[in-house]
Amino acid sequence: MPSQNRFGRRNFFGSSIAAAAAVAAPAQDTFDFDTPYSRVGTDSTKWDAQIKRYGKDSILAGMGISDTDFRTAPVITAALQKRMQHENWGYLTMPESFRESIINWNKRRYGITIRPDRLLLATGVHPAIISALRAFSPVGSKVLLLTPTYDGFFGDISAAGCKPQECPLKQVNGQYQLDLEALDRRISHDTNSLILCNPNNPTGNVWSRQELTAVGELCTKRRVVVLVDEIHCDLVTKGNQYTPYSLLENREVVNNSVTFKSASKSFNLSALKAAWMFSDNAEYMARIAATGHSGDINTLGVVAAQAALNEGEPWLKQLISYIDGNHEFVAEFVGKRIPLLKYTKPQGTYLGWVDVSGLIERIGASEKAAKLNQGRPAGARPVTAEMVVQDFLVKQARVQINAGTNYGQAGTGRMRMNLGTSRKTLEMALSSIASALQKV
Ligand SMILES: Cc1ncc(COP(=O)(O)O)c(C=O)c1O
Incomplete structure (x- = not known):
């Protein structure tokens, strides 16, 4: 399994958009969800905003905000390119x-x-x-x-x-x-x-x-x-x-x-x-x-x-099946290699809702959150154990996922992990989390 060092201090995929654009086009009627497609350097919230927030070389995988890392359907790119050829962007009457x-x-x-x-x-x-x-x-x-x-x-x-x-x-x-x-x-x-x-x-x-x-x-x-x-x-x-x-x-x-x-x-x-x-x-x-x-x-x-x-339906059909495979992959990986986490395949969405209560206990995240809350100004949003886990996973595994308490009080003990990415990225992120958690 790849280790954190193997990917060096740079983002795994490099940061060049031009390089990403050089990824081979999919075969005629199948679409390529498997080749990682770098979004670094495009002002993406999922990747670039996290790098900005946590620092250069801090993010191996952005798995927070709810969008996907795939190239969009070729029919969409073709339609946009066609419209781009007409170089006037005046008012539109909705067709x-x-x-x-x-x-x-x-x-x-x-x-x-x-x-x-x-x-x-x-x-x-x-x-x-x-x-x-x-x-x-x-x-x-x-x-x-x-x-x-x-x-x-x-x-x-x-x-x-x-x-x-x-x-x-x-x-x-x-x-x-x-x-x-x-x-x-x-x-x-x-x-x-x-x-x-x-x-x-x-x-x-x-x-x-x-x-x-x-x-x-x-x-x-x-x-x-x-x-x-x-x-x-x-x-x-x-x-x-x-x-x-x-x-x-x-x-x-x-x-x-x-x-x-x-x-x-x-x-x-x-x-x-x-x-x-x-x-x-x-x-x-x-x-x-x-x-x-x-x-x-x-x-x-x-x-x-x-x-x-x-x-876009043929592309979407393949995406739905790929996402299903991603959920299966994560369930198996977490079940076999990350005993501190629990994962159940959801009924829908490309989002994973991970049970991190074991990790919270192991790293004393509740106590750390309580300490951070001491002396915080009245009215300030309190730090939760899940936010401590979010920062912990960035620091120790360079993977950014969202604190469950962002989704209401009932999100205690959970984190939201976005699986809308290539399986290679998933494997890299989960391997990095697995090796970080082996040390705690
Ligand atoms: C359930 C749900 N509703 C709405 C939105 C945002 O929709 P929009 O970008 O169209 O405003 C999101 C984005 O994550 C979402 O998950």
């Missing part, structure tokens, strides 16, 4: 064909019918959720989150002037489950919305029809609007199936929801800023539009997302 691509993709893949007059474009799922919160949740009111869940929701809630109300998922034999009684108890007169993530980042739960219906019926009865973030829905592991919330049988439940989607996770287009939201409920969509919501997507974002939706 009707873009909306059609979104509607067709959702119909073809999932049987979802989106009415064009109930579809709004957005420059990301974040701005879309913020607009929806502005429509349904008055300033100062509470927004429910089933935690652990995506940390960005906390920022969206704050941007809308609301307060997050965490409702922890139950852990049964290491698996996360809904706690409907706890959810019912947490709804009060000033709870107007719940953000539901399906598949759930970071636990990977792909919620079943029964689970979605149960949450939906409770929220409908208690007059809480359900904002359903399905950005990770294409990425489910073998044997699991995504149920679109908008296809639940109970029409009253569906009418009380808005769904948020994008091609950005599946095709790695996050920085191109294109997303959409829809609802069967015309009044809900009108209320969101009335907040002044902007769907002003930039030209390249439209071109890329449209190419993905129209022509």
Whole structure:
């Protein structure tokens, strides 16, 4: 197995974008997810921001923020290159064909019918959720989150002037489950919305029809609007199936929801800023539009997302299978070689939710966090044991993964590891973690 020294002090892949571009193109109808593709030197959050934060030569693998390291689908690059040949970037009138691509993709893949007059474009799922919160949740009111869940929701809630109300998922034999009684108890007169993530980042739960219906019926009865973030829905592991919330049988439940989607996770287009939201409920969509919501997507974002939706399915199919293999690989590697960690293959997403409670205990991370918190100014975000583990893994293994407590109180004892990368990178990162943990 490769040791830390073998890779030297430089990033394993070197830092030249030009070198990365020289990687051989995939064979005609198969795509190359296996050749590591360096993102260093491109201002990437996953790699460059960590190098900036932790120092030069500090990062062997960036496995934090939720994007992937692969070259995108060749059809997307081709469409962008074609548009680049026309050297004018003036105002864009949104082509009707873009909306059609979104509607067709959702119909073809999932049987979802989106009415064009109930579809709004957005420059990301974040701005879309913020607009929806502005429509349904008055300033100062509470927004429910089933935690652990995506940390960005906390920022969206704050941007809308609301307060997050965490409702922890139950852990049964290491698996996360809904706690409907706890959810019912947490709804009060000033709870107007719940953000539901399906598949759930970071636990990977792909919620079943029964689970979605149960949450939906409770929220409908208690007059809480359900904002359903399905950005990770294409990425489910073998044997699991995504149920679109908008296809639940109970029409009253569906009418009380808005769904948020994008091609950005599946095709790695996050920085191109294109997303959409829809609802069967015309009044809900009108209320969101009335907040002044902007769907002003930039030209390249439209071109890329449209190419993905129209022509990207063969690439996506192979990606889904590759990610499934990555989860299997990590489960086996951790099971055999990293006894201080526990890993269960998730139902969906390219994110791994690693149990680090053994490591926390072994390195005294809770005590270290308590010490660091002494004398911190009142109101400062407290350091958690999981943040200590994050820094520990960067220092000892040069691998950056995210503290579980970023995803709510219920993320205690866990870390989120992004597996959206080549298997070689995964092996290198896990080998480095394994050898670091042998020493503690
Ligand atoms: C569940 C979820 N929703 C939304 C986002 C962000 O979406 P966007 O980049 O379209 O604003 C992410 C990104 O990680 C996510 O995981």
